[in-house]
Amino acid sequence: DQQVKQNSPSLSVQEGRISILNCDYTNSMFDYFLWYKKYPAEGPTFLISISSIKDKNEDGRFTVFLNKSAKHLSLHIVPSQPGDSAVYFCAAFGNQFYFGTGTSLTVIP
Amino acid sequence: DSGVTQTPKHLITATGQRVTLRCSPRSGDLSVYWYQQSLDQGLQFLIQYYNGEERAKGNILERFSAQQFPDLHSELNLSSLELGDSALYFCASSVDPGGAAGELFFGEGSRLTVL
Numbered sequence: 262d263q264q265v266k267q268n269s270p271s272l273s274v275q276e277g278r279i280s281i282l283n284c285d286y287t288n289s290m291f292d293y294f295l296w297y298k299k300y301p302a303e304g305p306t307f308l309i310s311i312s313s314i315k316d317k318n319e320d321g322r323f324t325v326f327l328n329k330s331a332k333h334l335s336l337h338i339v340p341s342q343p344g345d346s347a348v349y350f351c352a353a354f355g356n357q358f359y360f361g362t363g364t365s366l367t368v369i370p
Numbered sequence: 371d372s373g374v375t376q377t378p379k380h381l382i383t384a385t386g387q388r389v390t391l392r393c394s395p396r397s398g399d400l401s402v403y404w405y406q407q408s409l410d411q412g413l414q415f416l417i418q419y420y421n422g423e424e425r426a427k428g429n430i431l432e433r434f435s436a437q438q439f440p441d442l443h444s445e446l447n448l449s450s451l452e453l454g455d456s457a458l459y460f461c462a463s464s465v466d467p468g469g470a471a472g473e474l475f476f477g478e479g480s481r482l483t484v485l
Contacts, residue, residue, distance in 0.1 A: 263412075295473055304372060304460055304476030305413070350413060357426045358403070358474060362412035 264288050265353050267361035275369050280338040282364050284351030287332065293354040296325060296336045298347045299363070305350055309336070341368045373397065376461050376477035384485055388449040391480045395442055395463030401425065402444040403464070403474060404436055408457040419444055451484045458482075 266285045274280045292313040297305035311318040311325045324337045346368045351361040373396035404416040415428030419438035438444040462474035
């Protein structure tokens with residue numbers, strides 16, 4: 262049973278525009294959410310996180326929004342750059358980390 | 371460089387065989403996690419160890435086993451291999467057992483191909 266879902270396998274965005282990656286979860290007991298970025302032939306690397314007591318966390322061009330009532334998480338990248346092209350994994354922490362299936366972002370120059 | 375080291379990076383073997391994947395966590399990290407990523411799949415949690423003890427278990431097959439040694443490195447043993455075991459196996463480490471205070475640091479993965 263997939264407790265964290267990323268329903269969009271891929272996303273293409275023009276350079277300079279906003280990229281919005283979405284994530285849904287099923288367990289209301291999750292208390293910590295994270296986004297990881299993965300380049301080919303590398304392991305995932307931490308990007309940004311948010312605690313369940315917050316609804317927004319910003320770090321430079323990256324902002325994560327949390328809507329607990331909808332059990333929905335999103336990552337906004339503004340402005341998008343070609344180097345942002347990667348697979349993005351959403352993760353939630355309860356008693357362990359649960360990962361989504363990833364969204365492959367392509368930023369077109 | 372995450373500080374997490376996994377060996378081997380690539381491994382090709384035949385069905386029915388047994389392999390061992392090795393992971394050295396970041397210096398100071400006590401928790402080690404193993405994840406499996408199959409084609410078009412997310413990161414499936416297999417098992418977690420904290421300071422030598424099994425902490426949490428995910429969807430790990432009975433043919434698979436793991437352990438964490440006193441020096442904190444960990445090994446994932448995969449036996450009676452099947453074609454479907456072909457995947458990328460990631461090790462990750464964190465400072466605390468829950469990991470909630472921070473994030474997981476991932477190694478580059480071990481790509482297993484079973485022919």
